Amino acid sequence: MNENGKTFIDVLKPYIKEIRKQEEWPGTRLFGHYADVYYFDCKDGLEEILLTKVDRLYEWMQPELLEDLCFYKNGEEWLVTIAHENEGFIKTTERQEILKIREIEGIMIY
Numbered sequence: 001m002n003e004n005g006k007t008f009i010d011v012l013k014p015y016i017k018e019i020r021k022q023e024e025w026p027g028t029r030l031f032g033h034y035a036d037v038y039y040f041d042c043k044d045g046l047e048e049i050l051l052t053k054v055d056r057l058y059e060w061m062q063p064e065l066l067e068d069l070c071f072y073k074n075g076e077e078w079l080v081t082i083a084h085e086n087e088g089f090i091k092t093t094e095r096q097e098i099l100k101i102r103e104i105e106g107i108m109i110y
Contacts, residue, residue: 028068
C-alpha cells in the first residue's frame with residue numbers, strides 16, 4: 001500500500017474486525033506468499049465510505065485501495081470481486097435479488 005492507501009486504512013479502522021495473513025480468499029489464491037486480508041463490521045457509516053471512494057467496483061485496487069472486495073450474506077460469499085481481472089460475481093438464489101441484479105446496466109448473467 002502506498003501512503004494514500006495507508007491513510008485510507010486509517011479511515012476504515014473503526015470498522016475493522018480482524019486482519020488475517022492469508023494465501024487464499026474468495027476469488028484469489030496466492031502461491032508462496034501471503035497477504036493481509038481485512039474483515040470489516042458492516043455497520044453504519046461504512047457503506048457511505050465505500051460508495052464515495054470510487055465510481056466503479058473494479059477501481060478497488062492497490063496500491064491506493066484495498067483490493068478484491070467480498071461481501072458475505074448469512075455466512076456465505078455473496079459478492080466476490082477480482083479487481084485486477086475486472087471480474088466479479090454475485091451468488092444468490094433469491095428471486096427478488098436476481099430480478100434486481102438483472103436490471104443493472106451492463107451486467108452479464110451466466
